[in-house]
Amino acid sequence: MSRRVLYVVPLKDRWAIKNAVTGKLLSNFPTKSEAIDAARKISNGDPRGLVVYGRQGQPFLKVPLKVTQSSRLSESKVRAAVRAVAKERQETYKTS
Amino acid sequence: MPHVSADFERNVFINCPFDDQYQPLLHGIVFCVQMAGLVPRCALEATDAGELRLEKIVRIIGECKYAIHDISRTQVGRNRLPRFNMPFELGLDLGCRKFGEGRHRSKNQLIMESVPHKFQQYISDIAGQDIVAHANQVAQAIRYVRNWLATESSAKTVPGGDYIHDQYKKFRADLPRLCGKLKLKPREISFGDYCQIVRVWLEEKG
Known part of the structure; x- marks a missing residue:
């Protein structure tokens, strides 16, 4: 069975999940984080089943497994850290 | 013949x-390559x-x-001997393009040094290639890598060099906190x- 690949792509002011093969837009969200979380759920957490695009339309490709195997960091831990730091920055910005 | 992968x-x-x-230069170059939608190796x-x-x-x-x-x-270096690994690997890569078959013939190289034309003193055989000097400045290296990828690579949408450098500075500002959350010291980060x-x-911010 072939793997289902999803893209998270910019859609005007929102972020959409797109089927990589059919090009069909499956759903869209107000924030990129929400779109990523929903796409990860649909792809059952398969790291090769999701490609996230940037605002300029460039894909952020996964580095081959043989490279990331040298990393002790799980993707979900890194994502949680990135979101936590972004939240802290927002809160600091609000209070300053 | 070296293996040709799907990527x-x-x-x-x-x-x-x-x-x-x-x-700092390596980190800037890796960031630029990933921001262009390509894979650093x-x-x-x-x-x-x-x-x-x-x-x-x-x-x-x-x-x-x-x-x-x-x-x-x-x-x-301290042992009064020069380091030849980088010119050696450049030679391997140029050889792969010259003597390889199929897709290896389409290989494309960016050669960088710190001071303009210094290479002529130690590796004059590569004169005639496009060689750029980054002056050990991350911003400069990012701009050269970005411009080369934008014109030579399969990447369709590569943001501008200044924009990539701005994003890189934001990333660097976040990195110590990220390391803290991941219980890592910045020096412990592997490639x-x-x-x-x-x-x-x-993915989250770009």
Whole structure:
């Protein structure tokens, strides 16, 4: 069975999940984080089943497994850290 | 003949020094490659225990259409001997393009040094190639890598050099806090860790 690949792509002011093969837009969200979380759920957490695009339309490709195997960091831990730091920055910005 | 992988068109081999002094440039170059939508590869990546270093380098060169060679660090070291690894790997890559078959003939190289025309004093055979001087400045190196990728690579949408550098500065500002949350010291980050952190950061913010 072939793997289902999803893209998270910019859609005007929102972020959409797109089927990589059919090009069909499956759903869209107000924030990129929400779109990523929903796409990860649909792809059952398969790291090769999701490609996230940037605002300029460039894909952020996964580095081959043989490279990331040298990393002790799980993707979900890194994502949680990135979101936590972004939240802290927002809160600091609000209070300053 | 080196193996040609399916990701050949997306892979960028980075041949540069791995010392602490060069690390800001390496990190900037890796960030720029990932922001362009391509995949950085280098000899620091994981390997099978039985694979010899030269075998690994040859395999990676064979798997990459693009290569960035920084030959700036050839000065004589404490042992009064120059470092030849970078020019050697540049030679391997140029040889792969010249004598390889099929897709290897389409390989493309960016050669960088720190001071303009210094290479002519120690590796004059490569005169005639486009060689750029980054003056050990991260912003400069990012701009050269970005411009080369925008014109030569399969990447369709590469943001401007200044924009990439701005994003890189934001990423660098976040990195100490990220390391704190991941219970890592910045010096402990491996090449694989760094690529993983950059990619997820770009996915969330880019």
